[in-house]
Amino acid sequence: MNDPAAKAALQPAPAALALPNASIAEIFIEFLIIGATSFGGGVVAYLRSGLVGKRKWVDDKEFVEMLSISQTLPGLNATNMAILVGDKLRGAMGAIAAVVGVCLPGAVLMYIVGMLYHEHGDRPLVTAALKGVAAAAVGLILATAIQLGRKSLSHTYDLIFIALTVIGVNKLHQSVPRVLITVGIIAILWYYPRKQVKEAPSQ
Amino acid sequence: MNQLPALIRVFAYLSLLTVGGGMAAFPELKVLTVEVHHWLTFTQLIHLYSMGQMAPGPNMMMIVSIGEWVAGPMGAVVVLLAFFGPTALLAFLIGRLWKKLEHWPWRDSIQKGLAPVSIGLLLAGCFTMAKGAISGLETATISVATLMILLEYKINPALLVAAGAIIGAFTFVPK
Numbered sequence: 209m210n211d212p213a214a215k216a217a218l219q220p221a222p223a224a225l226a227l228p229n230a231s232i233a234e235i236f237i238e239f240l241i242i243g244a245t246s247f248g249g250g251v252v253a254y255l256r257s258g259l260v261g262k263r264k265w266v267d268d269k270e271f272v273e274m275l276s277i278s279q280t281l282p283g284l285n286a287t288n289m290a291i292l293v294g295d296k297l298r299g300a301m302g303a304i305a306a307v308v309g310v311c312l313p314g315a316v317l318m319y320i321v322g323m324l325y326h327e328h329g330d331r332p333l334v335t336a337a338l339k340g341v342a343a344a345a346v347g348l349i350l351a352t353a354i355q356l357g358r359k360s361l362s363h364t365y366d367l368i369f370i371a372l373t374v375i376g377v378n379k380l381h382q383s384v385p386r387v388l389i390t391v392g393i394i395a396i397l398w399y400y401p402r403k404q405v406k407e408a409p410s411q
Numbered sequence: 412m413n414q415l416p417a418l419i420r421v422f423a424y425l426s427l428l429t430v431g432g433g434m435a436a437f438p439e440l441k442v443l444t445v446e447v448h449h450w451l452t453f454t455q456l457i458h459l460y461s462m463g464q465m466a467p468g469p470n471m472m473m474i475v476s477i478g479e480w481v482a483g484p485m486g487a488v489v490v491l492l493a494f495f496g497p498t499a500l501l502a503f504l505i506g507r508l509w510k511k512l513e514h515w516p517w518r519d520s521i522q523k524g525l526a527p528v529s530i531g532l533l534l535a536g537c538f539t540m541a542k543g544a545i546s547g548l549e550t551a552t553i554s555v556a557t558l559m560i561l562l563e564y565k566i567n568p569a570l571l572v573a574a575g576a577i578i579g580a581f582t583f584v585p586k
Contacts, residue, residue, distance in 0.1 A: 243468040247569040251469065277509050279529065280522050282427050283498030286469040291502040300503070307499055311491065314468030315475045319487055321462055322476025329458065332584050338458040340553055340579020342544035344572045345461035347557025349434055349537040354562060357530050366527035373531025377438050378538045384428045384439045388528065396524030401516030
């Protein structure tokens with residue numbers, strides 16, 4: 209621990225070309241703030257405004273690149289992003305500081321919520337309110353899926369892979385890993401590396 | 412009975428299924444925590460998961476509640492480590508490798524192929540949850556209204572989920 213947090217004089221440099229000068233403490237605090245304020249899902253938007261906008265630790269291109277890795281790997285976007293950005297800034301220790309920071313507020317909150325729910329969850333008023341919450345959450349998740357689909361799908365036949373996945377899990381009651389591996393491999397093979405044939409009509 | 416090993420096994424396994432987001436693991440989360448280990452009921456799982464949607468940070472923090480129920484504070488810590496440890500390590504290692512793979516042609520294939528599958532898993536998780544959360548015209552209306560508002564307007568989803576609580580409190584309290 210020879211790196212003092214003293215060199216905190218971060219200049220608002222316009223581009224983050226050189227490795228930004230961020231201490232472990234700064235990384236932890238920035239991710240803690242993001243972890244505590246990102247109400248309502250969209251952590252990615254908060255990450256972007258905090259890391260690209262405010263701190264300039266990564267530039268936009270790098271952020272998008274990291275996001276695409278985060279989405280492809282297992283793990284939540286928020287924690288994967290924390291690992292990638294933390295690692296870029298300060299190696300393994302930076303990654304740990306970032307992921308702990310982004311998880312801590314929500315974890316403490318859900319710890320308390322869980323205890324309260326355990327104690328009072330069967331009161332009629334609570335049950336009634338949570339029935340409404342759960343119904344709204346289903347709508348929210350569906351909206352997320354649609355928005356994500358609009359953004360990240362490139363072809364109409366992607367819908368076939370989506371359908372195969374849903375049918376596998378919900379209709380055929382196959383386990384998630386089985387569906388993930390089977391449909392995943394088919395889809396990856398479908399997108400096998402072609403030689404620069406963009407927009408080629410597919411079979 | 413010491414449940415910590417079971418918690419570790421279940422949540423480390425679930426973490427590897429979260430391709431594209433936490434919801435992808437929901438069907439297995441239900442099977443393992445409700446049907447196999449009986450740590451909580453399906454309704455309780457749905458309640459916790461839905462409340463977790465309002466919490467800040469990564470949206471799977473409701474697993475902390477499950478850990479706490481099953482094995483107290485230790486359970487909560489163990490679940491967190493089991494759920495975030497393996498994928499964090501994977502992101503760390505692959506993240507460093509990924510840059511070097513920039514010219515590996517399959518990299519793009521993997522990304523393109525997994526994109527629709529991860530959305531399919533998100534939907535599958537959503538439908539699993541809907542089976543427990545939607546039980547009549549009222550709940551269906553709340554879901555559809557939330558969906559439409561979110562697609563149409565830029566509004567913080569946490570507010571809509573909170574609104575669901577208020578509507579629920581007025582609608583579903585037994586007379």
